[in-house]
Amino acid sequence: xxxxxxxxxxxxxxxxxxxxxxxxxxxxxxxxxxxxxxxxxxxxxxxxxxxxxxxxxxxxxxxxxxxxxxxxxxxxxxxxxxxxxxxxxxxxxxxxxxxxxxxxxxxxxxxxxxxxxxxxxxxxxxxxxxxxxxxxxxxxxxxxxxxxxxxxxxxxxxxxxxxxxxxxxxxxxxxxxxxxxxxxxxxxxxxxxxxxxxxxxxxxxxxxxxxxxxxxxxxxxxxxxxxxxxxxxxxxxxxxxxxxxxxxxxxxxxxxxxxxxxxxxxxxxxxxxxxxxxxxxxxxxxxxxxxxxxxxxxxxxxxxxxxxxxxxxxxxxxxxxxxxxxxxxxxxxxxxxxxxxxxxxxxxxxxxxxxxxxxxxxxxxxxxxxxxxxxxxxxxxxxxxxxxxxxxxxxxxxxxxxxxxxxxxxxxxxxxxxxxxxxxxxxxxxxxxxxxxxxxxxxxxxxxxxxxxxxxxxxxxxxxxxxxxxxxxxxxxxxxxxxxxxxxxxxxxxxxxxxxxxxxxxxxxxxxxxxxxxxxxxxxxxxxxxxxxxxxxxxxxxxxxxxxxxxxxxxxxxxxxxxxxxxxxxxxxxxxxxxxxxxxxxxxxxxxxxxxxxxxxxxxxxxxxxxxxxxxxxxxxxxxxxxxxxxxxxxxxxxxxxxxxxxxxxxxxxxxxxxxxxxxxxxxxxxxxxxxxxxxxxxxxxxxxxxxxxxxxxxxxxxxxxxxxxxxxxxxxxxxxx
Numbered sequence: 001x002x003x004x005x006x007x008x009x010x011x012x013x014x015x016x017x018x019x020x021x022x023x024x025x026x027x028x029x030x031x032x033x034x035x036x037x038x039x040x041x042x043x044x045x046x047x048x049x050x051x052x053x054x055x056x057x058x059x060x061x062x063x064x065x066x067x068x069x070x071x072x073x074x075x076x077x078x079x080x081x082x083x084x085x086x087x088x089x090x091x092x093x094x095x096x097x098x099x100x101x102x103x104x105x106x107x108x109x110x111x112x113x114x115x116x117x118x119x120x121x122x123x124x125x126x127x128x129x130x131x132x133x134x135x136x137x138x139x140x141x142x143x144x145x146x147x148x149x150x151x152x153x154x155x156x157x158x159x160x161x162x163x164x165x166x167x168x169x170x171x172x173x174x175x176x177x178x179x180x181x182x183x184x185x186x187x188x189x190x191x192x193x194x195x196x197x198x199x200x201x202x203x204x205x206x207x208x209x210x211x212x213x214x215x216x217x218x219x220x221x222x223x224x225x226x227x228x229x230x231x232x233x234x235x236x237x238x239x240x241x242x243x244x245x246x247x248x249x250x251x252x253x254x255x256x257x258x259x260x261x262x263x264x265x266x267x268x269x270x271x272x273x274x275x276x277x278x279x280x281x282x283x284x285x286x287x288x289x290x291x292x293x294x295x296x297x298x299x300x301x302x303x304x305x306x307x308x309x310x311x312x313x314x315x316x317x318x319x320x321x322x323x324x325x326x327x328x329x330x331x332x333x334x335x336x337x338x339x340x341x342x343x344x345x346x347x348x349x350x351x352x353x354x355x356x357x358x359x360x361x362x363x364x365x366x367x368x369x370x371x372x373x374x375x376x377x378x379x380x381x382x383x384x385x386x387x388x389x390x391x392x393x394x395x396x397x398x399x400x401x402x403x404x405x406x407x408x409x410x411x412x413x414x415x416x417x418x419x420x421x422x423x424x425x426x427x428x429x430x431x432x433x434x435x436x437x438x439x440x441x442x443x444x445x446x447x448x449x450x451x452x453x454x455x456x457x458x459x460x461x462x463x464x465x466x467x468x469x470x471x472x473x474x475x476x477x478x479x480x481x482x483x484x485x486x487x488x489x490x491x492x493x494x495x496x497x498x499x500x501x502x503x504x505x506x507x508x509x510x511x512x513x514x515x516x517x518x519x520x521x522x523x524x525x526x527x528x529x530x531x532x533x534x535x536x537x538x539x540x541x542x543x544x545x546x547x548x549x550x551x552x553x554x555x556x557x558x559x560x561x562x563x564x565x566x567x568x569x570x571x572x573x574x575x576x577x578x579x580x581x582x583x584x585x586x587x588x589x590x591x592x593x594x595x596x597x598x599x600x601x602x603x604x605x606x607x608x609x610x611x612x613x614x615x616x617x618x619x620x621x622x623x624x625x626x627x628x629x630x631x632x633x634x635x636x637x638x639x640x641x642x643x644x645x646x647x648x649x650x651x652x653x654x655x656x657x658x659x660x661x662x663x664x665x666x667x668x669x670x671x672x673x674x675x676x677x678x679x680x681x682x683x684x685x686x687x688x689x690x691x692x693x694x695x696x697x698x699x700x701x702x703x704x705x706x707x708x709x710x711x712x713x714x715x716x717x718x719x720x721x722x
Contacts, residue, residue, distance in 0.1 A: 010116070010163070020151040025242040027108040027149065029073050030226060031233070036143075036152065043154050045140040048073040051110045055098060056083065057090035063125050066094055066102060070112050070160070071131035075178045082129055085176055102126075106244050111144040112160060115167055123169040132177040135161065150242055215563050216495050224431050229360065231487060235496045235564045238360050245358035245365035249480065252564060255504040256483050257368060260396055261347065264370065264478065267392045271385070273343040273372060278325050280348070281316040287324050300352035302365075318351040323418070323444075323475060326373050327452040330471075337377050337456040340471065343385075345372040361484025362436070362722055369479035375454060375471040379445070382472040386441045389476045390423045393439035396478065401486040402499040402615035403427055404623045405438050406717060408687030413654045416475075420445035426686045426717065429488045430622050433643025435686045435721040436485055441476035448473050489619055490588075496565025497588055499615055500608040506568060507544040507604060508561045509533050509582075512554040513573025522574060530572050533582065533600065540601035542608070562587060567611050568604065570595070588615055627717070629693055633706045636718075637667040640683055645719035647693055649712035650685075651705035657685055660707050660718065686717040 023039045026032035029048055036042060052069040067086065071077050079091035099105050102122050103114040118126055134142055134157050141154035155163075164173060216234055218226040232238040237253035249257070265275070281304065304316045319325055326344075334342055351366050358364055372389065376382040390407060397403040405425040415422040425438040449455065449470040457466040490497040500506050511526040530546040537544035547557045554571070561569060571583040576594075584595045584604075588611050595603050628639050630646040639646050650656070665682030692698070692715050703712040 010166075018154065020146050020153045022151055025108070025150050025240045026145075027240050027244070028229075030229070031240060032143075032145075032149075032152075034233070039152075043141045046143050046154050047134065047137065047140045048143050049111075049134070050075075050077070051112060051114075051144070052077060053094040053099060053103065053110060054079060054082070054091040055094040056086075056088040057092075063122070064098065064102070065125040065127065066098060067091060067127045067129060068112070068115060069129045069131075070134070071129075071178065072133050075131050075133060077131075077178060078181075081178075081181050082176070085174065085181075086127060086129070088127075105147065108244050109145055109147060109149045111147065112164065113144065113147055115164065115170060117147075118167075118170075120169060123167065124171075126170060127172040128164060128170065128174070130160070130164075130173065130175050132175050133179060135175065148242070215559050216493060220431055220491065220493055225359075227491075227493070228488060231491050231495050231563075232360050237483075237487070237496065243365070245353075245363075247360050247364060249368070252504055253480075253483055256486070256498075256502045257480055259400060259502040260478070260482060261370070263400055264392060264396055267395070268345055268372065268389070271343070271388055272341070273345050273374070275346065276344045277346050277348065278319075278322055278329075280319050280351075282319055282325050284315050284317065286328065287317050302351045302353045319348075320350055320352045321475075321477070322346070322348075322350075322371055322373065323448055327448050327454060327473075330373075330375055330449075330473075331452050331454045334375060334454055334456060334471065337459045337469075340377045340456065341374060341381060341385075343372070343374040345370055359484070359722075361480055361487070367479050367481070369477050371477045372475065374474045375449070376474070377456070377469075377471065379443075379472050382443055382474050385474050386421075386423055386443050386476070389441040389474075390425065390439075393425045393441065393476075393478055396482065397425060397427065397438055397485075398616060400499065400501050401482060402501075402612055402619060403438075403486055403489055404616065404620040406623075406627075406687065406689055407691070408689040408717065410440070410687055411652065411654070411657060411685040411716070413657050414685055416440065416442040416444075418447055419443065419475075420447065424687050427485045427489070428623050428626065428645060428719075429485070429722070430626060430643065431488065433626070433640070433645075433720065435645055435717070435719040436481075437686075437721070438482065438485060439476075439478040442474060444473040444475060446470040446472060490615060491565075494559075495563030497615070498565035498567055500567040500612050503565065503567050504543065505545045505561075505564075505566050506542055506608055507537055507570060508557075508566045508568075509544060509546040509570045509572060510554055510557050510561075511546075511548065511573070512571045513575060518574075525577070526572055526574065529577055533570060533572065533597075536601055537604060540605065542601070542604055558585075568607060570604075586611060588618075629715075631696075631706065636683070636706065637664050640664065640720055645686070645717055646683070647689070647715045648706050648718055649698060649703045650688075650714065650716035650718075651708060651710040652688070652713045652716070653708070653710065656705060656708045656710070660684075663707070681720065683718045683720055686719055686721060688714050688716050 021039050021041055023035040026035050029050060032048060050071055050073050054067040054069065056065060056067065058065060067082065067088065069077055069082060083089060083091045096107065099107065099110065102118055104117040105114040115126065115128065141156060142160060143152050143154055145151065146153045164170060216227065216230045218230050220227045235252060236250050238250060239248040241248050301320055302318045304318065305312055330342065334340065347370050349366050349368050353365055374385055376385065394405055394407055397405045405427050407425055410422040410424055419442040421443045423441045427436045427438045429436060454471050455468040456471060458469050461467055487496060490499070509530045511530050514523060514526060527548055530548060534544045534546045547561070558569065565587060567587050569585040571585065576582050580597045581594045582597065584593050584607065626644045628644045628646055630636050630639050630648050636646060636648065661682035661684055698712055698714060701711055704710065705712045
């Protein structure tokens with residue numbers, strides 16, 4: 001806050017005296033536009049901006065020379081064109097470390113004002129590029145975040161230039177005419193000798209037609225990331241928080257998680273698992289006891305180093321997972337084979353400080369999950385539990401979320417750090433053609449019990465001093481990622497499409513057919529009928545709600561509840577009541593049908609079951625059609641490019657897996673550099689499916705791996721992934 005106040009004071013000295021406009025956190029320009037649309041005290045004409053920080057390719061011996069680009073949001077800012085203008089090579093987006101260490105800022109809060117925070121030893125290396133259109137447009141003010149993304153200031157181009165000139169040592173400033181450069185590039189392209197004719201591509205659909213700002217404006221096929229963010233926020237399932245990578249799960253989203261909790265908790269209780277809770281803090285000495293395990297999580301561990309103004313004597317990690325938290329106490333509690341099996345689970349949040357591009361529900365710095373940890377006397381008992389839990393995970397996806405998954409075991413490279421084997425359920429996002437890990441159940445063997453000395457005496461030994469036996473352990477986890485997978489698979493251009501079993505509101509009842517000529521008695525009659533239908537459905541166990549708001553039209557209400565994914569809409573009007581019926585409209589396929597008031601409860605229940613089944617069947621048919629058997633490398637990348645997953649004969653060697661990822665990435669990108677912020681274009685092993693193809697079956701010693709030519713052991717599921 002002090003930094004913001006200092007900035008406002010600084011701007012005041014340059015002739016700017018308007019206070020910043022406060023609003024909700026905005027992680028990107030679309031969210032910025034959304035939050036400003038509801039803010040008060042805005043200027044009549046303003047331009048939203050983007051402030052980009054690039055890092056050129058440099059010898060490691062040279063000091064970093066970042067490039068800060070300040071441009072109108074609509075301006076096309078080609079890194080290649082900027083590099084050519086500045087005579088710099090291979091501009092890439094700067095890492096989070098550069099933003100933090102040099103500019104003392106973070107993604108979502110970058111603005112020209114971060115330039116004043118650059119240490120003096122670096123400021124001379126910074127280059128600034130200003131979009132000429134910002135300075136030429138004297139009719140509009142320029143919007144920037146004043147160091148935090150919960151506020152906006154509106155300044156003139158002259159004030160912007162004065163601010164930059166006021167920074168000591170910042171003398172590498174270029175005003176670039178991006179519009180002229182873009183026009184020049186277009187002219188050059190037009191004058192270029194045409195290549196062989198190609199079939200005309202269909203125009204990219206950026207916006208869903210007929211949408212309002214209260215609904216979803218992005219198209220799922222045209223701009224999937226934007227669509228996904230809009231669906232989550234405009235359905236009120238989630239909201240952005242002022243800590244990057246952290247999100248608020250609103251009641252609509254949390255209800256889905258509660259349904260998963262109730263279902264899964266009942267399942268594990270039937271297996272003898274009991275719930276508990278362990279502290280979130282882990283001492284460094286405990287965390288580091290299992291070397292392979294902590295190496296797998298080290299880049300993601302968040303540390304607490306201070307209490308108030310004092311340094312802690314020993315840094316405390318915030319749990320990324322709880323193996324090292326729990327297992328010292330397993331050693332304390334397990335004294336005899338009679339204490340086995342020990343089966344516990346906790347519902348909690350964990351923190352993994354991801355530095356890649358965060359995505360709500362999929363890749364977040366804090367997320368909710370359950371983690372089970374069990375100890376068994378034998379490997380067979382442990383493996384039985386591993387598969388029992390995996391079956392429960394499959395049922396969560398398929399029976400609750402209507403999402404089909406593929407069960408299998410992870411490769412050696414992809415298995416849980418410190419474990420012996422990892423089983424998994426893998427989902428598939430058809431719009432992007434990427435796989436996504438849904439939930440994992442691990443057999444840890446005796447690795448952790450040896451590290452933490454979790455032992456029992458051999459009950460079959462007749463020796464006076466019975467030998468110690470290390471227990472066999474398992475761990476398993478399922479997170480709120482489940483919600484993101486569900487949204488991505490079922491949602492459409494109108495918003496969420498919720499499976500009835502996890503929908504907070506399964507049926508919405510809306511009065512319709514009333515006009516300005518309708519009498520008060522007619523209105524009361526329709527309203528009473530809606531409330532009566534609601535009460536009947538609730539008594540029958542259906543989660544129903546009536547929307548009797550008088551200041552909105554039926555059409556507005558339809559859109560409002562469609563965005564929120566309510567599975568079934570019942571419309572009640574005068575003509576319907578005359579026929580003793582209501583009109584039902586399904587969210588999943590928009591089918592309409594008249595439904596008699598007589599026996600309505602049973603009819604609605606049957607329809608909700610049908611909606612649930614139809615959603616799963618549709619998603620399963622899509623998955624089945626997009627998993628392709630590939631028997632030669634030449635077909636591998638083209639299959640990935642057609643947004644499919646592949647089943648390939650594979651040797652299961654880690655070296656080969658690395659080569660597949662590198663080779664498929666190079667074949668996809670050619671000479672283009674891969675964007676570090678974007679999902680990888682290289683394929684990785686998703687799992688070795690339990691259900692193996694039989695036509696053709698793997699013939700030991702004859703079937704070859706399609707990448708390296710070594711003997712294939714099994715078919716493996718490979719694909720691009722999240």
